[in-house]
Amino acid sequence: MSLLQMFSFPFMQRALLAGVLVSLCCALLGVSLVLKRYSMIGDGLSHVSFGALAIAVALGFTPLYFSIPVVVLAAFFLLRMAGNPRWNSDAAIAAVSASSLAVGIMVISRTTGMTTDVDNYMFGSVLAMSRADVALSVLVSAAVLVLFVLFYHKLFAVTFDESFSRAAGLNVDRYNTLLAVLTALTIVLGMRMMGAMLISSLVIFPALTAMRLFKSFRGVVLCAAAASVACFCAGLTASFVCSTPVGATVVCANLALFLLSCLIGALRR
Amino acid sequence: MERSELLACRDVSLGYEGQNVLTHLNLSIRAGDYLCVVGDNGSGKSTLLRGLLGLLVPQSGEIWRAPELRRGAIGYLPQQTRAQRDFPATVYEVVLSGCLSQRGSRFFYSAAQKSAALMNMGKLGVLELKDESYRNLSGGQQQRVLLARALCAAGRLLILDEPITGLDPAAAQDLYKTLSYLNEKEGMAVVMATHDLGPALRQAHMVLHIGRGGFFYGAAAEYLASPQGRRFKEAEL
Structure with missing residues (x-):
């Protein structure tokens, strides 16, 4: 089956467009999150969005309109926990992850039952993106890109050294919140296609790959963005050809590229 | 000519959530000063620096800053993470x-x-x-x-928090030289919190010792004669 044929399906076009945008945003935000040691927040948020999705479906709300505010709130909360020295933050985030997953499964089993829907939420489906989802993805991605470019230098400063940025008169909390809210939005949008269990790897892998290869922040950001988009396109194509779930295939593509970059990094030494 | 005042603490108490770490501190930093802040771990050196930087609002008293230092024009060297x-x-x-x-x-x-x-x-x-x-x-x-x-x-003031932690002696020596150069040749005022008393005392004009028994604030030579300083001197011998 040729590639041209593959993209003649409207659902594939939607998946490609939304997926490319979401993976681009994930990669940009991911660099900051990984460097700030906030990788677990991405994982926690994806689990919260699973719980939110389950509740939204049970209550008959449009999933995205319900999940977005819930996950944004969770992002605020998780960020506070990660920044509070009195909390054992990684344990707290792990607890939130598992609890929201458990709540989601409880709600589903009492309402629709464990059907293929649940499977789709957990591991994603290429068919999940509706026209409205795609429109929202375009909107949010545009916002992420514009904010990222405008605040690039400030985000760098806040990522590299919070204390110094604070002393320089920057409102560090505002930028951390911005980062968390944008991550929350991106994760909610990407979750339907990639799956709640797998979306966080889209945040983490491109940054890890790029950090092996580049030594400047700018290089890492650009490389992460390119790697993320390339892996998504490769994964989507492979999943279509081999009829494997799209989320898992994209993650495997990311893993392959990461291992390759480790190899290149080791050879360069 | 009187050197212009950059920063002044007037009866300042600093602390977190109602717990005072430092109380009734008076301090003045003028252009070209070199002040070392010494004291045991957890005595409040970093807390004081955070106060001077404006990251921590004093619980009482006032920290006055020269207009040129407002809007974050203080060069800060935090501890590395x-x-x-x-x-x-x-x-x-x-x-x-x-x-x-x-x-x-x-x-x-x-x-x-x-x-x-x-x-x-x-x-x-x-x-x-x-x-x-x-x-x-x-x-x-x-x-x-x-x-x-x-x-x-930085315009005219550098604040350093334990700058030589983790450096080997040669690199530390190097850093001290750079700091004296900046202080003497460029007139940069330096405030440094440190554990490394010996070299710090040879360079600094003024010493602020923070300890449980209260403050010592004065010239480096006076510090060695003070009770807090004597303890250090004995340990050194």
Whole structure:
């Protein structure tokens, strides 16, 4: 089956467009999150969005309109926990992850039952993106890109050294919140296609790959963005050809590229 | 001529959530001063620096700042975090981020700020490392890069928090020399919290000792004669 044929399906076009945008945003935000040691927040948020999705479906709300505010709130909360020295933050985030997953499964089993829907939420489906989802993805991605470019230098400063940025008169909390809210939005949008269990790897892998290869922040950001988009396109194509779930295939593509970059990094030494 | 006052603490108490760490502190820092803040771990050295930087609002009293120091024009060298040591950024990117405070609400750096960054890198001898990755530098080089960044932000005052932690003796010596140069030749006021009393006392004009028994604030020579200083001297022998 040729590639041209593959993209003649409207659902594939939607998946490609939304997926490319979401993976681009994930990669940009991911660099900051990984460097700030906030990788677990991405994982926690994806689990919260699973719980939110389950509740939204049970209550008959449009999933995205319900999940977005819930996950944004969770992002605020998780960020506070990660920044509070009195909390054992990684344990707290792990607890939130598992609890929201458990709540989601409880709600589903009492309402629709464990059907293929649940499977789709957990591991994603290429068919999940509706026209409205795609429109929202375009909107949010545009916002992420514009904010990222405008605040690039400030985000760098806040990522590299919070204390110094604070002393320089920057409102560090505002930028951390911005980062968390944008991550929350991106994760909610990407979750339907990639799956709640797998979306966080889209945040983490491109940054890890790029950090092996580049030594400047700018290089890492650009490389992460390119790697993320390339892996998504490769994964989507492979999943279509081999009829494997799209989320898992994209993650495997990311893993392959990461291992390759480790190899290149080791050879360069 | 009376040297102009940059920073003054008037009966200041600092602390967190109702718990005072420092009480009734009086302190004045003038242009060209070199002050060492010493004391045991947990005695409140970092707390004081946070107060001076304006990151912590005093619970009572007043911290006065000269108008030229407002809007974050203090060069700050914080303690390094674990995450920073393997951060992928070039030396130039790191130093340039020091110009952040003068940029106000603009989004990108101006040509003047870029050349200021290059100049400060030259001053600290890290210009040839410009495109090197920060994570590949030695501890001493990293500290120089952070000092160059602090100079980009500083007008006339540098505040350093344990700058020689983790440096080998040669690199530490190097850093002290750089600091005296900046202090003597460029008239930069220096406030430094440190554990390393010996070299610090040889360089600093003034010493602030923070301890459970209260403060000592005075010239370096007087400090060695004071009860707090004597204890240190005995330990040294």
